[in-house]
Amino acid sequence: MIISKTLDYAVRTLIYLGKQPSRRSILMKEIAENQKIPLSYLAKVMRQLVKAGIIFSEFGPNGGYSLKKMPSEITLKQVYEAVEGELKMIECFDTPGSSCVFTSCCGQADIWHEVEAKLIKILENITLQDVIERDCIYPEKVLTINKQNTLINKQERKNANT
Amino acid sequence: MIISKTLDYAVRTLIYLGKQPSRRSILMKEIAENQKIPLSYLAKVMRQLVKAGIIFSEFGPNGGYSLKKMPSEITLKQVYEAVEGELKMIECFDTPGSSCVFTSCCGQADIWHEVEAKLIKILENITLQDVIERDCIYPEKVLTINKQNTLINKQERKNANT
DNA sequence: TAATTTTGGACTTTATATATCCACGATGTA
DNA sequence: TACATCGTGGATATATAAAGTCCAAAATTA
Ligand code: SF4
Ligand code: SF4
Numbered sequence: 157m158i159i160s161k162t163l164d165y166a167v168r169t170l171i172y173l174g175k176q177p178s179r180r181s182i183l184m185k186e187i188a189e190n191q192k193i194p195l196s197y198l199a200k201v202m203r204q205l206v207k208a209g210i211i212f213s214e215f216g217p218n219g220g221y222s223l224k225k226m227p228s229e230i231t232l233k234q235v236y237e238a239v240e241g242e243l244k245m246i247e248c249f250d251t252p253g254s255s256c257v258f259t260s261c262c263g264q265a266d267i268w269h270e271v272e273a274k275l276i277k278i279l280e281n282i283t284l285q286d287v288i289e290r291d292c293i294y295p296e297k298v299l300t301i302n303k304q305n306t307l308i309n310k311q312e313r314k315n316a317n318t
Numbered sequence: 319m320i321i322s323k324t325l326d327y328a329v330r331t332l333i334y335l336g337k338q339p340s341r342r343s344i345l346m347k348e349i350a351e352n353q354k355i356p357l358s359y360l361a362k363v364m365r366q367l368v369k370a371g372i373i374f375s376e377f378g379p380n381g382g383y384s385l386k387k388m389p390s391e392i393t394l395k396q397v398y399e400a401v402e403g404e405l406k407m408i409e410c411f412d413t414p415g416s417s418c419v420f421t422s423c424c425g426q427a428d429i430w431h432e433v434e435a436k437l438i439k440i441l442e443n444i445t446l447q448d449v450i451e452r453d454c455i456y457p458e459k460v461l462t463i464n465k466q467n468t469l470i471n472k473q474e475r476k477n478a479n480t
Numbered sequence: 481t482a483a484t485t486t487t488g489g490a491c492t493t494t495a496t497a498t499a500t501c502c503a504c505g506a507t508g509t510a
Numbered sequence: 511t512a513c514a515t516c517g518t519g520g521a522t523a524t525a526t527a528a529a530g531t532c533c534a535a536a537a538t539t540a
Contacts, residue, residue: 158407158408158409159408159430161497162497164408164426167426168426171425171426184516185516192419194499194500196499197498197500199517199518200499203517206517214506215506215507215508215515215516216506216507216508216509216514216515216516216517217507217509217514217516218507219508219515219517220516221517232429232433245321246320246326258330260454261454262453262454263450263452263453263454264326264333264449264452264453266452267444267448267449267452268321271437271441271444274440275433275437275440278433278437282429282433286429287425287426288425290425290426290428290429291424291425292422292423292425322529323528323529324528324529345485346485346486347485356530356531358530358532359531361486361487362488362529362530364487365486365487368487375485375486375487376485376486376537377484377485377486377487378484378485378538378539379484379485379539379540380484380538381485381486381538381539382485383486
């Protein structure tokens with residue numbers, strides 16, 4: 157019942173991205189160095205975050221990562237499930253592979269399900285924005301993007317440069 | 319963030335003990351067979367429950383285990399901590415050995431601490447009584463003991479037999 | 481004393497989390 | 511096109527923790 161190192165890495169990465177004053181892409185290498193995360197392991201975590209639709213990745217020179225949503229739209233539940241898979245307190249229910257002989261008659265499973273539901277609700281109500289605001293080094297310029305801009309990125313930078 | 323097998327064993331054991339109509343001692347072997355738990359592993363779990371003051375153990379013939387408190391006085395938090403140790407979401411705080419470079423400046427730790435506090439509160443508000451009542455085979459006679467009797471056990475049985 | 485049952489700890493096995501590696505695919509620049 | 515940059519994907523290794531086993535010692539009863 158403890159936050160894994162992997163999840164810690166993921167949250168720190170998102171904090172780092174969320175704190176960027178502009179939406180430029182950040183190199184994985186920069187994150188790894190700044191956050192003291194093994195680069196080759198971070199690569200894996202990043203992939204999971206991309207796959208979950210939380211961050212945005214770009215190849216090649218000037219490539220890197222950026223948030224795909226506003227910090228206030230990213231919940232801890234999303235981040236948790238991006239790296240750990242679906243949040244389940246106990247495996248016996250909703251799990252095809254499991255085969256506990258007591259499944260059909262167990263008060264415990266019910267109870268854990270209720271706890272699970274409450275925990276999920278808690279995590280759904282905490283956003284990356286909340287986490288960043290709690291950070292002691294709170295940047296003056298926090299990333300705030302219009303929903304319309306969510307998918308613009310390199311293009312934006314290109315236009316800005318001309 | 320999943321209930322370990324060990325905790326599942328512990329709760330099932332307590333349900334089994336709590337369902338006993340009288341306060342007689344139950345053999346570890348009986349629990350292991352009834353609950354399909356490896357005997358030699360269960361032995362370890364029982365020790366932890368004894369150590370935590372949740373159950374009562376007696377040596378020798380007619381020995382075995384029984385609840386030390388009423389089901390309504392045993393919370394899931396107690397059971398959790400009996401087998402898993404103190405419930406902590408994240409290690410960086412309150413842990414002397416830990417040495418995260420960000421400890422002094424991390425919004426994440428704060429947040430997890432809040433989640434931890436909420437989760438603990440939830441687990442403190444669920445008792446073994448609640449779990450047993452949720453069980454589909456709810457015994458007519460549920461174990462209910464006066465607080466005064468908490469420590470009487472074998473003596474009780476002896477008197478009853480004469 | 482002998483039988484019974486828990487206790488304590490050392491030990492092994494198995495599973496999971498964490499970390500590493502390298503060849504490949506996508507992109508930008510010249 | 512050629513080349514440098516940077517993320518992707520999967521295979522593999524290592525470390526750590528969970529789960530399970532075993533046996534001799536201690537406590538109790540008869
Ligand atoms: S005993 Fe109950 S809670 Fe435990 S695995 Fe079986 S069904 Fe689930
Ligand atoms: S980064 Fe923050 S939450 Fe993570 S271990 Fe360090 S202090 Fe704790």
